[in-house]
Amino acid sequence: MATVVILPKQGQSVESCIITEIKKKKGDVVKKGDVLFAYETDKASFEEESPVDGIVLESFYNEGDEVEVLLNMMVIGEPGEDYSGSENIGTENKGADITGADASTIEPTKSTKSTESSPIIQQFNLSEKETPIYRDDSTIQQSFSSPRAKVLAKKEAINITQLSGSGPKGRIIEKDIKAVLENRPKLTSLAKKIVAEEGLQAQGAGSGLAGTTKSTDLVATPMNATYGVDYEDKKLSNMRKLIAKAMHASLQNSAQLTHHLGADARRMLELRKTAKNAFESGKLSTNITLNDMVCFAVIKALKKFPNVNSHFLGDSMRLFNKVHLGLAVDTERGLMVPAVRNADDLSITGLANQLKEVAGSCKKGAIAPELLAADSATFTVSNLGNYGVEMFTPVINLPQSAILGVNTIVPRPKDLGEGVYAFVPYIGLSLTYDHRALDGGEATRFLKQIAIEIETLELDLF
Amino acid sequence: MTYVVKNNKMEIHDLIIIGGGPAGYVAAERAGHKGLKVLLFEKKSMGGVCLNEGCIPTKTLLYSAKTYENALHGDKYGVFGDNIRFDFSKMMARKNKVVRKLVAGVEGKMKMNHVTVIKGEAMIVGRGKEGVEVSCEGNSYKSKNLLICTGSEAFIPPIPGISDSGDIILTNREILDLKEQPSSLVIIGGGVIGMEFASFFNSLGTKVTVVEMLPEILGGLDLEISAMLRDHYAKKGIEFNLNAKVVKVEGNKVIFEKEGKTETIEGDKILVSVGRRAVTAGFGLENLNVELFRGGIKVDEKMRTNVPGVFAAGDVTGFSLLAHTASREGEVVVNNLTGRNDIMRYNAIPGVVYTNPEVAGVGETEESARAKGIKFRIAKLPMAYAGRFVAENEGGSGICKVLVGEKYGEVIGVHMLGNPCSEMIYGACMAIEQEMTIEQLQEVVFPHPTISEILKETIFSF
Numbered sequence: 001m002a003t004v005v006i007l008p009k010q011g012q013s014v015e016s017c018i019i020t021e022i023k024k025k026k027g028d029v030v031k032k033g034d035v036l037f038a039y040e041t042d043k044a045s046f047e048e049e050s051p052v053d054g055i056v057l058e059s060f061y062n063e064g065d066e067v068e069v070l071l072n073m074m075v076i077g078e079p080g081e082d083y084s085g086s087e088n089i090g091t092e093n094k095g096a097d098i099t100g101a102d103a104s105t106i107e108p109t110k111s112t113k114s115t116e117s118s119p120i121i122q123q124f125n126l127s128e129k130e131t132p133i134y135r136d137d138s139t140i141q142q143s144f145s146s147p148r149a150k151v152l153a154k155k156e157a158i159n160i161t162q163l164s165g166s167g168p169k170g171r172i173i174e175k176d177i178k179a180v181l182e183n184r185p186k187l188t189s190l191a192k193k194i195v196a197e198e199g200l201q202a203q204g205a206g207s208g209l210a211g212t213t214k215s216t217d218l219v220a221t222p223m224n225a226t227y228g229v230d231y232e233d234k235k236l237s238n239m240r241k242l243i244a245k246a247m248h249a250s251l252q253n254s255a256q257l258t259h260h261l262g263a264d265a266r267r268m269l270e271l272r273k274t275a276k277n278a279f280e281s282g283k284l285s286t287n288i289t290l291n292d293m294v295c296f297a298v299i300k301a302l303k304k305f306p307n308v309n310s311h312f313l314g315d316s317m318r319l320f321n322k323v324h325l326g327l328a329v330d331t332e333r334g335l336m337v338p339a340v341r342n343a344d345d346l347s348i349t350g351l352a353n354q355l356k357e358v359a360g361s362c363k364k365g366a367i368a369p370e371l372l373a374a375d376s377a378t379f380t381v382s383n384l385g386n387y388g389v390e391m392f393t394p395v396i397n398l399p400q401s402a403i404l405g406v407n408t409i410v411p412r413p414k415d416l417g418e419g420v421y422a423f424v425p426y427i428g429l430s431l432t433y434d435h436r437a438l439d440g441g442e443a444t445r446f447l448k449q450i451a452i453e454i455e456t457l458e459l460d461l462f
Numbered sequence: 463m464t465y466v467v468k469n470n471k472m473e474i475h476d477l478i479i480i481g482g483g484p485a486g487y488v489a490a491e492r493a494g495h496k497g498l499k500v501l502l503f504e505k506k507s508m509g510g511v512c513l514n515e516g517c518i519p520t521k522t523l524l525y526s527a528k529t530y531e532n533a534l535h536g537d538k539y540g541v542f543g544d545n546i547r548f549d550f551s552k553m554m555a556r557k558n559k560v561v562r563k564l565v566a567g568v569e570g571k572m573k574m575n576h577v578t579v580i581k582g583e584a585m586i587v588g589r590g591k592e593g594v595e596v597s598c599e600g601n602s603y604k605s606k607n608l609l610i611c612t613g614s615e616a617f618i619p620p621i622p623g624i625s626d627s628g629d630i631i632l633t634n635r636e637i638l639d640l641k642e643q644p645s646s647l648v649i650i651g652g653g654v655i656g657m658e659f660a661s662f663f664n665s666l667g668t669k670v671t672v673v674e675m676l677p678e679i680l681g682g683l684d685l686e687i688s689a690m691l692r693d694h695y696a697k698k699g700i701e702f703n704l705n706a707k708v709v710k711v712e713g714n715k716v717i718f719e720k721e722g723k724t725e726t727i728e729g730d731k732i733l734v735s736v737g738r739r740a741v742t743a744g745f746g747l748e749n750l751n752v753e754l755f756r757g758g759i760k761v762d763e764k765m766r767t768n769v770p771g772v773f774a775a776g777d778v779t780g781f782s783l784l785a786h787t788a789s790r791e792g793e794v795v796v797n798n799l800t801g802r803n804d805i806m807r808y809n810a811i812p813g814v815v816y817t818n819p820e821v822a823g824v825g826e827t828e829e830s831a832r833a834k835g836i837k838f839r840i841a842k843l844p845m846a847y848a849g850r851f852v853a854e855n856e857g858g859s860g861i862c863k864v865l866v867g868e869k870y871g872e873v874i875g876v877h878m879l880g881n882p883c884s885e886m887i888y889g890a891c892m893a894i895e896q897e898m899t900i901e902q903l904q905e906v907v908f909p910h911p912t913i914s915e916i917l918k919e920t921i922f923s924f
Contacts, residue, residue, distance in 0.1 A: 188898075189898065189899060190867075190870055190872040190897035190898075190899060191897065193870050193899070194870070207805055207807065208895065208896070208897070209896060212896070214897055215870075215897055
């Protein structure tokens, strides 16, 4: 009997995933354990392995499609085996089906959060399942253009979807097309045909009669006058889109500012040396890094400043009893911020282990999506000290109220008393906070508290 | 007005041109017209090979031959004449008169456009801060730019004995100065030049034998048309030896190998027309470090050499070896010098053979398109589809062949056999330059009745 492979549900909040790669196509022979397809949620990517040996009898979706979780992805079985009934139509758990951009939006599903977070992805309720309405962007756009404009645009091979109209309510009128024509290089009729059919574009002066653009002058990507053709346009990954959206939203929707302050790092460096020796000699099973220590100090400070360990929710503040510490992790796929839940319960070794684990999972793409949600952490630490950054302004992971940027350690002159001045290693701390949630005084006191915690750090190493 | 300055205060010209052939004199004319200060050196006679030893004298003679033949065969048209004869020396005299008249015309154009012409051998001295210096008969001349149009000369292959045959051996130059019609003529090389002389002397009754190394005459032209023309002349008495390699010349005997056998033919005269060679020596080119390529001066699409301010046009580039190519190349130089961006295109350069019937073609042939992997469609019609052709070519035959791109139907090649296709081919040049499609050409109105309608007829047969 044929085996149906579904799109697994990766975490509570995940409603749908983007299929990033179909590794086995319809008709391919697969062995148990072969990767069938890869998919990604808004933060992590996964691969689905074949549960059985056989051939791919059917594959319901394509790369780039957004598919709701638990829908049937593929059917594996023996050649010729009947797999009717495995189509997603009438699937009991979901009455809806989601495909890529070529299908129409009928009614956005309200259950997913992605209506907000990823507008590029169209989701819809297929009440009219048997007759999906296909559209391409041009037909939608064309309804906002005058018939004369449409005729001229078609004749002159002008992509009307890329125009903004000057008519009422942005309606594209003939004048707009004529304006494009005036600025466009002269095209031979063959060139026009190719522009219309193959989407190639003219660029600069052509090589034909008196600079006319010939078919051979057309290019897929027009040369930028300044940069030439030394670039490629790359579609954003789903994750990149989400990072972009989150970062932009953070700066647009909050009142962020950053305070910078240095902490005497002598004690911490000493502790680090001890910890390192202990780890290398096998006395300690975990390598406790400076970052672990800073995080440890931050947790202690947060316990003393509950207002910072919070989410700002517009008309209310959510103050947390526990510290769920977010850690910015640089991965190949982009920035991820996994949370260590209940970090205030952990010893320094426990914290170090947990931080390593979540960071490692992110890099492998195996992190649980729940831990990546912005609201799963109460405060975030972003450490660029390793890279020698001396000062930066981290961006708050909303709805959190603040984020700490950790900088590199630089020697600074310090008055050691009794007329003794010395260069002392200082670690830079950059606290970005949402002024809606916190005032400067409190933020500064909190930042100072972190410095104090760092300078007076006590670690129970053994 | 003269720019010859013998003292230190030397005038700087905008453009010095070496060579007054179709590249040089056309460039001089255009540049002078645009107001540039132009100096042109010509060591022989204005007009170059084209006007003095090529295009013009041969066409003049061929017209005499055609007139004679028409008179001879007037009976086909119901016209009878007695004692129809020709006078070889009068034909030659008329040719000389035509050449003189046209040379004077070119000289007049130079004057009209304020071009200074110096009759003498120019020698490039070198290039300095003020541009290029050229000397001629003890005088020195400077110019910001230099255009080299020194043309080409007939290539005499190193066939054993060829240099011992004295004035039996002719090139295009000597054959135009013959005082008497040879009773037999062996032509080594059945290219365009060879075939035009073959046609001329065949019309006058000389026994003509063509020895061609390749499997077909008129290499590079449409193969089918070349074969048709060869058939036509074979019927008119020309003997063709294809795939024949000349191994020796003994006096007036040409010994060649063909299909493993050695054959000997005799002729009063032997015309050597195996090809031409760019003239790159004898005028100080070595003083500029100009890069050469395939025996000619290497140029880019704007006819620039590797030396700034130094250009080359015409046969000296060793590329196209056609007068009309040369003129256009000269114009490209001048356009770019006078602020109009212009590049040389070679895809729509017509090739014409002024035999009787004429051959004309432009663009891709079936053979070249196939070699380039171009996907094309082809249509061909006998010339008799044009009423005017039937009216004026009793018993004549010919063909029109059109190649279009497979997908979009743009004209990529047109090839014709039949008078007066030399006058019609420019229409096809325009179509190819403008990448015109079948549909567009079908909307063009051709005058009726003309032989040019054959192009329209052929286009409609797609």
